[in-house]
Amino acid sequence: MSDYIPMQAEIIDIDIESSNTYLISLKILEDIDFCYRPGQFVMVSVFGLGECPISITSSPTRKTLQLCVRRAGRITNGIMDCLVGDIIGIRGPCGNGFPLEIMKKNIIIAGGGSGFATLRSLVNYIVDQRSKFGNVAVAYGARTRRDLYFMQEYKGWQQAGVDVGITVDIGDESWKGDIGLVTSLIDKFKLPQGSAAICGPPIMINAVATKLMDRGFDHSDIFVSLERHMKCGVGKCEHCMIGPYHACKDGPVFSYDKVKKLL
Amino acid sequence: MIVFLAKDKLPALLSELNEMLEVVAPVRIGNDTAFATWVGQPIDFEKNPQISPTEFLLPQREVLFKYIQHSGRYVFEEVEPKSKLILGMRPCDLNAVKVLDKIFGTEPFDKLYFRRRRSAILAVLNCSKPEETCFCSHLGAGPECIDGFDLLFTELDSGYLIESGSSVGMLILKEHSDLFQEVKSVYLAEKNERISKAKETLNSRPNLSKDKIMGALETADWESMGNNCLSCGGCTFVCPICHCFNILDLGVPDGERLRCRDSCILSGFSRMAGGVNPRKSAGERIRNWYFDKFQFIPENTGLLGCVGCGRCISVCLASMDRWSLKVPR
Numbered sequence A: 001m002s003d004y005i006p007m008q009a010e011i012i013d014i015d016i017e018s019s020n021t022y023l024i025s026l027k028i029l030e031d032i033d034f035c036y037r038p039g040q041f042v043m044v045s046v047f048g049l050g051e052c053p054i055s056i057t058s059s060p061t062r063k064t065l066q067l068c069v070r071r072a073g074r075i076t077n078g079i080m081d082c083l084v085g086d087i088i089g090i091r092g093p094c095g096n097g098f099p100l101e102i103m104k105k106n107i108i109i110a111g112g113g114s115g116f117a118t119l120r121s122l123v124n125y126i127v128d129q130r131s132k133f134g135n136v137a138v139a140y141g142a143r144t145r146r147d148l149y150f151m152q153e154y155k156g157w158q159q160a161g162v163d164v165g166i167t168v169d170i171g172d173e174s175w176k177g178d179i180g181l182v183t184s185l186i187d188k189f190k191l192p193q194g195s196a197a198i199c200g201p202p203i204m205i206n207a208v209a210t211k212l213m214d215r216g217f218d219h220s221d222i223f224v225s226l227e228r229h230m231k232c233g234v235g236k237c238e239h240c241m242i243g244p245y246h247a248c249k250d251g252p253v254f255s256y257d258k259v260k261k262l263l
Numbered sequence B: 001m002i003v004f005l006a007k008d009k010l011p012a013l014l015s016e017l018n019e020m021l022e023v024v025a026p027v028r029i030g031n032d033t034a035f036a037t038w039v040g041q042p043i044d045f046e047k048n049p050q051i052s053p054t055e056f057l058l059p060q061r062e063v064l065f066k067y068i069q070h071s072g073r074y075v076f077e078e079v080e081p082k083s084k085l086i087l088g089m090r091p092c093d094l095n096a097v098k099v100l101d102k103i104f105g106t107e108p109f110d111k112l113y114f115r116r117r118r119s120a121i122l123a124v125l126n127c128s129k130p131e132e133t134c135f136c137s138h139l140g141a142g143p144e145c146i147d148g149f150d151l152l153f154t155e156l157d158s159g160y161l162i163e164s165g166s167s168v169g170m171l172i173l174k175e176h177s178d179l180f181q182e183v184k185s186v187y188l189a190e191k192n193e194r195i196s197k198a199k200e201t202l203n204s205r206p207n208l209s210k211d212k213i214m215g216a217l218e219t220a221d222w223e224s225m226g227n228n229c230l231s232c233g234g235c236t237f238v239c240p241i242c243h244c245f246n247i248l249d250l251g252v253p254d255g256e257r258l259r260c261r262d263s264c265i266l267s268g269f270s271r272m273a274g275g276v277n278p279r280k281s282a283g284e285r286i287r288n289w290y291f292d293k294f295q296f297i298p299e300n301t302g303l304l305g306c307v308g309c310g311r312c313i314s315v316c317l318a319s320m321d322r323w324s325l326k327v328p329r
């Protein structure tokens, strides 16, 4: 059977994260052990509309496979218009994921906007195996309070001994927390040197990486998850080329020294 | 094994082969020559068709699979490609196939490509008639074919020398031996003479070696090139090595998932949700096209991403002076 044929998965739960973003839980209907690592993604099919890349937002340490989908166009609309019980297609896991085997024990995780979906997998992975890691901090920024994802989980992360900083670009009277860029949160953390995992718009990635390097992080210890247009997810269709790399296969996670010049 | 086939016996050979396989060959269509399924048309070895025969390995449009809804779930069906013999592919295009084999052969192996590739018998034609835009000899991709073929034809005045390069090729020659004649030494001399002449023609053209092109890439004015380019994508659609594709669905609730050729020159190719586009300008896209062929594909496969077939030159609506990387005034 060709690798382009997806597995079938049933939608077993839908949670609303924000007005345009749903958290979708899936049950794979095939008799396989679906193993993945934080930072990987799947190609999601809605038959008749097509296929698009979506990060796995759940942690492999937990039972349910989850995707966090934001309305962007035809296919994402198609996924979000599905109901509990509907069948979608899943191909993957695709990409490399975060290289936990070479990452330091002290980790800072920085996300901007919808890019935080892929980082949640890593956060929960660490929280579930807290003793294997050292100092861990999460810095997350969104446009407004209403655009923040996974709000009900921050407390649990803090209780597990993870520093959590949340900021919004535009505050309002209901927001008591920080206002400003993700970079400003990083100033607040008393972080020993270690590794970093970043996902967000290119400007945010560069700003955070630069700040961390000022704080003594080595550029090869900073791992960024990049978004590119993708069609095949297996390094053949060339949509996701970044210089000689394919974001879908060699990435989406790259060490910053590798891609700094290509961003 | 090497045999001689008189010119008037070629249709008989193709008819016999046609009984077992689909024969694809360059045939006249109006004033043009194109690779098409052979059903008795006259063969035209004079021109190298604008659309390369790699089209039969990676078609403009192919069905990845069919999806059929069945009691709330889906069943998937795949389509088996028919066995083919591709006749008249020139050495440049065979070298392009070698690059495609590497690209689709790196992990994860593209089963669909190789299903077609394995069921295709390649009957290559040594090139004695380079087109005006060809520069294969500068990149070591022609005009003579050395290996990788099943059968190798060389056109002579009175017929064709046919050599086998694989066990499949040898079987074909043995099976149809009643059509062939013995090879005389004058035929071999004629072959060599024809190939030397083609080499001479090609080598007398401006030097377009890899180093020369790489040098030009360093100093190219991408912005002006981009301003000149019409972003029609022609150069990518005719290239035997270009292989970008799109995947899309046709039909609800049952239908086909298709793989269609796409082009990195088109403005929407790398655009993402939210409008972010890593290669916004035509200049950036052309630059990527060149660097892919001369740096990225070589880094990833060990082979050049260009075989000097010249098609991108003859197709360009903007008449870009492609390889000197100068913008026409």
Ligand SMILES: Cc1cc2nc3c(=O)[nH]c(=O)nc-3n(C[C@H](O)[C@H](O)[C@H](O)COP(=O)(O)OP(=O)(O)OC[C@H]3O[C@@H](n4cnc5c(N)ncnc54)[C@H](O)[C@@H]3O)c2cc1C
Pocket (backbone or CB within 6 Å): A041, A051, A052, A053, A054, A055, A056, A067, A068, A069, A070, A071, A072, A073, A074, A075, A076, A077, A114, A117, A118, A226, A227, A228, A229, A230, A231, A252, B268, B270, B271, B272, B273, B274, B275
């Ligand atoms: C590695 C990776 C992980 C991702 N993770 C998530 C996630 O967890 N949640 C989420 O909501 N989104 C995620 N995305 C983005 C998501 O893939 C796009 O929003 C989606 O492909 C848009 O498709 P569409 O049919 O809904 O939009 P369309 O109607 O096709 O188009 C809307 C816009 O999206 C662009 N686009 C179309 N197809 C793709 C594609 N295959 N890849 C990128 N851009 C495309 C179009 O050029 C257009 O500008 C991820 C993307 C990548 C590359």
Ligand code: SF4
Pocket (backbone or CB within 6 Å): B235, B238, B239, B240, B241, B242, B293, B305, B306, B307, B308, B309, B310, B311, B312, B313
């Ligand atoms: S880049 Fe141009 S000359 Fe080179 S193989 Fe492609 S079409 Fe032929």
Ligand code: SF4
Pocket (backbone or CB within 6 Å): B228, B229, B230, B231, B232, B233, B234, B235, B236, B265, B315, B316, B317, B318, B319, B320
């Ligand atoms: S064929 Fe010429 S005009 Fe068309 S996209 Fe290529 S370079 Fe541009």
